[in-house]
Amino acid sequence: MIVDPVPSMRRIASEVWMPLTVLFVWDCAVTITYYVLPFKAPSLPLTIFGSALALFLGFRSNSAYQRWWEARTLWGAMINASRSLSRATRNFLPDPEAKEMKREIIKRQIAYVNALRFQLRRQPIGEEVTKFVAERDKAHALARANPANGLLDSTGRRIDIARQEGWLDTIQQAQMERVLVDIANAQGGMERIKNTPLPYQYRFLPTLFTHMFCVLLPIGLVESLGFATPLGSTVAGLMFMAVLRIGDDLTDPFADSVHDVPLTAMCRTIEIDLLQSIGDEAPPPIQPVRGILW
Known part of the structure; x- marks a missing residue:
C-alpha cells in the first residue's frame, strides 16, 4: 500500500511511460497525416464517447475499490x-x-x-x-x-x-x-x-473501449487543435488510461503489489x-x- 502523501513521479512514470509513448506516437502520426493528405477526417462525437466511457470506468473503479475496502475491513476484523x-x-x-x-x-x-x-x-x-x-x-x-x-x-x-x-x-x-x-x-x-x-465483461470491455477511444481521440481533435493535437490528445488519453489502471490495480487486493x-x-x-x-x-x-x- 502506498503511504506517501505525494505520489512518486518516478513510480507513476514507470507504470505509464510505455502506453503514453505509443499514444504520443499515434497522435503525431495522425497530425502529420492530417496536414499531408488531401482529404480530411470526419468530425467525431468525442464528447458523447468520452462521457459514456467515463461513466463506465467510474463504475468499474468503484467496484474494484469496494473489493479492496472489503479486504481491508476483513483484515481489521481478523x-x-x-x-x-x-x-x-x-x-x-x-x-x-x-x-x-x-x-x-x-x-x-x-x-x-x-x-x-x-x-x-x-x-x-x-x-x-x-x-x-x-x-x-x-x-x-x-x-x-x-x-x-x-x-x-x-x-x-x-x-x-x-x-x-x-x-x-x-x-x-x-x-x-x-x-x-x-x-x-x-x-x-x-x-x-x-x-x-471481477466478471469478464468488467475487465475486457473497459480495456477495449478505452483503447478505442484513445485511437479515435486525435482524429477528432486534430481539426480544432492542429499542431497541438499530440499534446492535448496524449494528456486526455492519459487520464482515461490512468482510471483504467486504477481499476486493474485494486481488483486483486492480495496480489502482493504496491497497491x-x-x-x-x-x-x-x-x-x-x-x-x-x-x-x-x-x-x-x-x-x-x-x-x-x-
Missing part, C-alpha cells in the same frame, strides 16, 4: 478477533497448569494469520509460520491443501482438550469457539475475494500484540520502504 482470542486464552486458562497450552494457542494464532497471508498471496509457507508451530503440526496442519484452516482446526481441538482437562468450562469454551467462528468467517470472505475475480492491502504489516501488528500478551519479546512494527507499506 486483528480484533486475534486479540480477543489471545485475551480469552490468557484470562481463562489457569496458571501454572495450562501455561504451555496458553502459549501454544496464542503462538498458533500468529502462525495462522501468517499462513493465511501466504495463501492469499500465492506464496509458499515461510519461516514466519513454521517457527511458531510444533513439528507435529508441520506434518499435519501445514500439509493440508489449506494450511491456515488446518491451523485453525487444531486450535479448536486444543481448546476442547483444555475443557477435557478441566481448565475451561463449557461456557468459556463456547465463547472461544465463537471467536474462532469469526476468524473462519473472515478467512472465507478473503478467499472469496481472492478466488472470484494492495498491507498484509505483512497487519500480521506483524497481530504478532506484536499477541507476543506481548504472554510476556515474550516482540519484533518492531513493519516500516514503509520507499513509501510502500507491505
Whole structure:
C-alpha cells in the first residue's frame, strides 16, 4: 500500500511511460497525416464517447475499490478477533497448569494469520509460520491443501482438550469457539475475494473501449487543435488510461503489489500484540520502504 502523501513521479512514470509513448506516437502520426493528405477526417462525437466511457470506468473503479475496502475491513476484523482470542486464552486458562497450552494457542494464532497471508498471496509457507508451530503440526496442519484452516482446526481441538482437562468450562469454551467462528468467517470472505475475480465483461470491455477511444481521440481533435493535437490528445488519453489502471490495480487486493492491502504489516501488528500478551519479546512494527507499506 502506498503511504506517501505525494505520489512518486518516478513510480507513476514507470507504470505509464510505455502506453503514453505509443499514444504520443499515434497522435503525431495522425497530425502529420492530417496536414499531408488531401482529404480530411470526419468530425467525431468525442464528447458523447468520452462521457459514456467515463461513466463506465467510474463504475468499474468503484467496484474494484469496494473489493479492496472489503479486504481491508476483513483484515481489521481478523486483528480484533486475534486479540480477543489471545485475551480469552490468557484470562481463562489457569496458571501454572495450562501455561504451555496458553502459549501454544496464542503462538498458533500468529502462525495462522501468517499462513493465511501466504495463501492469499500465492506464496509458499515461510519461516514466519513454521517457527511458531510444533513439528507435529508441520506434518499435519501445514500439509493440508489449506494450511491456515488446518491451523485453525487444531486450535479448536486444543481448546476442547483444555475443557477435557478441566481448565475451561463449557461456557468459556463456547465463547472461544465463537471467536474462532469469526476468524473462519473472515478467512472465507478473503478467499472469496481472492478466488472470484471481477466478471469478464468488467475487465475486457473497459480495456477495449478505452483503447478505442484513445485511437479515435486525435482524429477528432486534430481539426480544432492542429499542431497541438499530440499534446492535448496524449494528456486526455492519459487520464482515461490512468482510471483504467486504477481499476486493474485494486481488483486483486492480495496480489502482493504496491497497491494492495498491507498484509505483512497487519500480521506483524497481530504478532506484536499477541507476543506481548504472554510476556515474550516482540519484533518492531513493519516500516514503509520507499513509501510502500507491505
